[in-house]
Amino acid sequence: MNALLHAVAPRQKEPVLEARAVTAGYRDKTILHGLDLAVHAGEIYALLGGNGAGKTTTLSLLLGLIAPYSGSLNVNGIDPSAEPGLARRHLAYIPENVALYEHLTARENLAYLLDLARQEGAHAAIGPALTAAGLAESAWDRRVAGFSKGMRQKVAIALALARRVPALLLDEPTSGLDPQATAEFHTALQVLRERGVAILMVTHDLLSAADVADRIGFLSKGCLSEVVSSAGAERFDVRALYRRYTAGSEPCASSS
Numbered sequence: 507m508n509a510l511l512h513a514v515a516p517r518q519k520e521p522v523l524e525a526r527a528v529t530a531g532y533r534d535k536t537i538l539h540g541l542d543l544a545v546h547a548g549e550i551y552a553l554l555g556g557n558g559a560g561k562t563t564t565l566s567l568l569l570g571l572i573a574p575y576s577g578s579l580n581v582n583g584i585d586p587s588a589e590p591g592l593a594r595r596h597l598a599y600i601p602e603n604v605a606l607y608e609h610l611t612a613r614e615n616l617a618y619l620l621d622l623a624r625q626e627g628a629h630a631a632i633g634p635a636l637t638a639a640g641l642a643e644s645a646w647d648r649r650v651a652g653f654s655k656g657m658r659q660k661v662a663i664a665l666a667l668a669r670r671v672p673a674l675l676l677d678e679p680t681s682g683l684d685p686q687a688t689a690e691f692h693t694a695l696q697v698l699r700e701r702g703v704a705i706l707m708v709t710h711d712l713l714s715a716a717d718v719a720d721r722i723g724f725l726s727k728g729c730l731s732e733v734v735s736s737a738g739a740e741r742f743d744v745r746a747l748y749r750r751y752t753a754g755s756e757p758c759a760s761s762s
């Protein structure tokens with residue numbers, strides 16, 4: 507492993523990302539009703555839920571873009587509703603469509619984004635990070651304007667690696683990716699996981715969640731109705747997950 511890409515956070519017992527009894531919403535509309543969720547270092551947690559279940563709202567809370575009505579949030583020991591800027595320094599966020607500077611190359615994007623994040627010292631990590639994220643070297647000095655969604659995600663993952671953030675948030679990362687690109691994306695996620703990053707991925711993609719997640723939480727009616735874990739190398743039963751996903755809501759689970 508390259509010395510520049512060492513694990514960003516030691517494995518710790520305390521969750522890196524956490525919501526405790528969080529109630530939140532927009533004006534008079536409460537969306538989350540006592541959400542409990544915890545993601546640990548080196549864990550990939552997939553949050554599944556139907557349209558409007560509150561998945562993106564959960565990410566917005568952890569990003570400090572909205573504040574909860576009640577309950578508490580934790581991003582690597584920081585309360586994002588109290589210190590959103592500081593919390594975001596500990597996070598990488600990859601939205602459904604990664605926005606990059608189109609006229610810049612992949613390498614230039616990383617250099618510029620690291621400067622914006624005041625991490626000029628991380629420039630030496632750009633090459634190793636692009637390699638670890640799986641972007642072909644022939645693409646490093648090409649303008650990103652012609653990049654596919656999968657290539658853009660690799661640039662975003664390389665940025666997370668170079669920034670050495672302890673946590674990564676992903677919103678619908680595999681929508682629109684073909685199976686090959688999805689597999690490559692999963693490989694890049696495994697690199698982050700191996701380096702101790704806590705990864706929270708909100709998705710509708712059952713197959714992707716079953717393939718890459720360590721735990722899957724089902725968000726329904728504003729709280730987690732069930733959380734399931736993969737048993738080591740044994741992956742999830744996709745049919746059982748599908749039945750669970752389409753079965754409708756259960757009472758909220760106490761386990762996060």
Ligand SMILES: Nc1ncnc2c1ncn2[C@@H]1O[C@H](COP(=O)(O)OP(=O)(O)OP(=O)(O)O)[C@@H](O)[C@H]1O
Pocket residue numbers: 532535537555556557558559560561562563564
């Ligand atoms: N800025 C906002 N102002 C008011 N209501 C909002 C806002 N953002 C989201 N909502 C509402 O909150 C609810 C939850 O939205 P959210 O985007 O968190 O759901 P989601 O689980 O991510 O759904 P999807 O899978 O469709 O993206 C929805 O009813 C949505 O209309």
